[in-house]
Amino acid sequence: MLPATTAEQLPGHLAENVMHFGRVLRAAGLPVGTDRVQLALQALQVAGLESRRDFRTTLAACMVDRAEHRAMFDQAFHIFWRDPDLLGRVMAMLLPRVQGREAVPPPPENRRLGNALFPQQGERPAPPKEETKLELDASLTWSEQEQLRKQDFETMSAAEWAAAKRLLRGMNLLLEPLATRRFEGAARPGRVDWRATLRSMGRHGGELPLLRFKRVRERPAPIVLLADISGSMSRYSRMLLHFAHALSRANTRVQSFSFGTRLTPITRALRERDADLAVARVSHQVQDWSGGTRLAACxxxxxxxxxxxTLDSRTTVLLVxxxxxxxxxxxLGFEAERLSKSCRRLIWLNPLLRYEGFEPRAAGIKALLPHVDRLLPAHNLDSLEALGVLLSGRPEPIHRRLS
Incomplete structure (x- = not known):
């Protein structure tokens, strides 16, 4: 066992900087506790400080335990330990944006990391408004709400995440009505309801005052949500759980399940009226959140x-x-085929479709693809709105249809 390390055993202010670096990672969302910081201080005493590469490798071995957290750690390391280029980019990300056309789009940055590194950055005063000039060739500008709708869930800051949840709760979600085998009374003439007509004649002494009519009863299509809550999918699935909570208000039956290394029913937890409390109950109830994935077994x-x-010929299954x-x-291919044959349609929501060069090369994707009815992205609010349009049965815009 390594000996206990104190701040005096490391040169300069290195111990204080390592502890502050651990707080930055924790504020950015990585599970870095006090034990990880203490382990890093002990490991640095043994490994030494001969090179920057060894220093980064030692900190990563002590503070990162999941592969999906490595990208966040690398960004934080380069910014915190004085990489001038990335530090300037994060500072520029926190400055007010100037509207205009850009020749080259900037690389995506994680705004959660910016908030963790600069927690005291307040809102800067807005630049003075210029006089409005009417021109025939006006440049295309986007409001903050429109930019938020296109923002990836993975790169949202805490404030943007809260705003996205408010926009999601305000969506008007209407599900497609499907015909059932039962009938209900109708005010307009159509199919005659002879039973209701005879009952009316009995109440009026055998006379026929008015014919009674009936129509086919319609009910919204039931929904079953299967959400992957593994490490690479946890942030997207968390927003899809908010979407499932919003669907439950659309007067339909919604059954929800989460899966990682095991399958867990979470329908009762999502019945909480407050969406944040419902998702918090789910994360507390599920034991394999941000773990591995056993898709075929689940x-x-x-x-x-x-x-x-939960499934019948009218059910729509959302596989996230x-x-x-x-x-x-x-x-996996056998189970996906069995699932698709048990429901009305199987919709696969894949956040990897956010990449323009996405190709189904992975073996698991190739096994699932032949058995799904639709393959849709699920990485921002625009994609969830397109999903709501599809579930409502309304015609989709041409640019959103997938071949």
Whole structure:
């Protein structure tokens, strides 16, 4: 066991900087506790400070335990330990934006990291408004709300995340009405309801005052949500849980499940009236949040134990996952085919579609793709709005249709 390390055993203010670096990572969302910082101080005493590369490798080995957190750690390391280029880019990200056309789009930055590094940055005064001039060729500008709708969930800051949830709660979600086998009374003439007509004649002494009519009863299509809450999908699935909570207000039956290394029913937890409390109950109830993924095994468990209880010929299944399966791909294809045959339609929501050069090369994606009815992105508010249009049965815009 390594000996306990104190601040006097490391040169200069290195111990204080390492502790502050751990606080920055924690504020950015990485699970870096006091034990990780203490371990890093002990490891630096043994590994030494011969090179910057060894220093970064030692800190990463002590503070990062998941592969999806490595990108955040690398950005924070370069900015915190004085990389002038990236530090200037993060500072420029926090300055007021100047509207205009850019020759080259800036690289995406994680705004959560910027808030963690500069927590005291207040809102800067807005620049003075210029006189409005009417021109025929006006440049295209976007409001903050429109920019937020296109912002990736993974790179949103805490303030943007809260604003996105408010916009999601304000969406008017209407589900497609489907015909049932039952009838209900109708005010307009159509199919005659002879039973209701005879009951009316009995109440009026055998006379026929008016014919009674009926129509086919319609009910919104039930929804089943299967959300991948593994490390690479947790932030996207968290927003999809807010979307499922909003769907539950649309007078339809919504059954929700989360899966990572195991399948967990979360329908009761999402019945909380407050969306934030509902998602907090889900994250407290689920034991494998931000863990690994066993997609084939979880689909097998759902098909075996829950499919007959929750699925019928009218149900729409929303499968939220990136499809990166490391297990038995043949079993994954079999379970996906069985799932698609048990429901009305299977919609796959994949955040990887946010990349323009996305190609289905992974074996798990190739196994799932032949059995889904639609493959849609799910990485920002615009994609969720397109999903709402699809579930409502309204015609989609041409540019949103997938071949």
């Amino acid at each position: 689909l097998h468990q759902f098909n075996q134990r829950w499919a007959r209880r 996952t990136d499809g990166l399966e490391h297990g038995d791909v043949a079993q």
